[in-house]
Amino acid sequence: MTGSPGIPDCTKTGTPVPGPFANPEIRPDSLPRAATVAWQPLHPRYAKRLQAGALIRIGVLAAVVAAAHVTVLIAGFETLSRIAVWPLRILWALCVLGAVWAVVKPVIVVPRCGYAVREKDILYRSGVLWQSVRVVPFNRVQHTKTDSRLLDRRFGLANLTVFPAGAGSQKIPGLGTETAENLLAHVSERIEAEKPQTADDSC
Numbered sequence: 001m002t003g004s005p006g007i008p009d010c011t012k013t014g015t016p017v018p019g020p021f022a023n024p025e026i027r028p029d030s031l032p033r034a035a036t037v038a039w040q041p042l043h044p045r046y047a048k049r050l051q052a053g054a055l056i057r058i059g060v061l062a063a064v065v066a067a068a069h070v071t072v073l074i075a076g077f078e079t080l081s082r083i084a085v086w087p088l089r090i091l092w093a094l095c096v097l098g099a100v101w102a103v104v105k106p107v108i109v110v111p112r113c114g115y116a117v118r119e120k121d122i123l124y125r126s127g128v129l130w131q132s133v134r135v136v137p138f139n140r141v142q143h144t145k146t147d148s149r150l151l152d153r154r155f156g157l158a159n160l161t162v163f164p165a166g167a168g169s170q171k172i173p174g175l176g177t178e179t180a181e182n183l184l185a186h187v188s189e190r191i192e193a194e195k196p197q198t199a200d201d202s203c
Helices: 046-075 078-112 150-154 177-194
Strands: 114-117 121-126 132-137 141-147 157-164 170-176
Touching: 046 078, 046 150, 046 170, 078 121, 114 177, 121 170, 132 157, 141 177, 150 157, 157 177, 170 177
Parallel strands: none
Antiparallel strands: 114 121, 121 132, 141 157, 157 170
């Protein structure tokens, strides 16, 4: 029996015809080891970029607190001064604690983040106490992009974002500009390579 017009006849070409559905069991000891993933660290300047961004925000808050403090002092109302003294002290304490945390947090967080690129997918690891790893298969990615904000450009950094179908997006921050562009080109190539073949190319 020959194939239908326009549809390749696999029996003539020697291509094996797919058999019934099979779902063999995989033993746990044969699974790939997570420890074998070669995690790539984020750029060393990313911690400084996070510190700078947080300190700028703290600086804005401190300027607002300082303006309120000066306003209370200039007003000269004794009752207002007594009422405002503790809220102002609390706000100043929050500014100091926020500045300390802005310096310390990136030093703790950034070394524990990383990414890995494999043949079929890209991975991103993040978290300190609760670490998470997200795997994005290339055959699920619809498109990808790089972006670089003002502070990112100041530190020579860029971010890569991949958009899987129906699963939100995954951002890999703190990459060197050249690394981000190289990853963008590679992921774009893999997206094209992982696209399903058309009916004309398969039996």
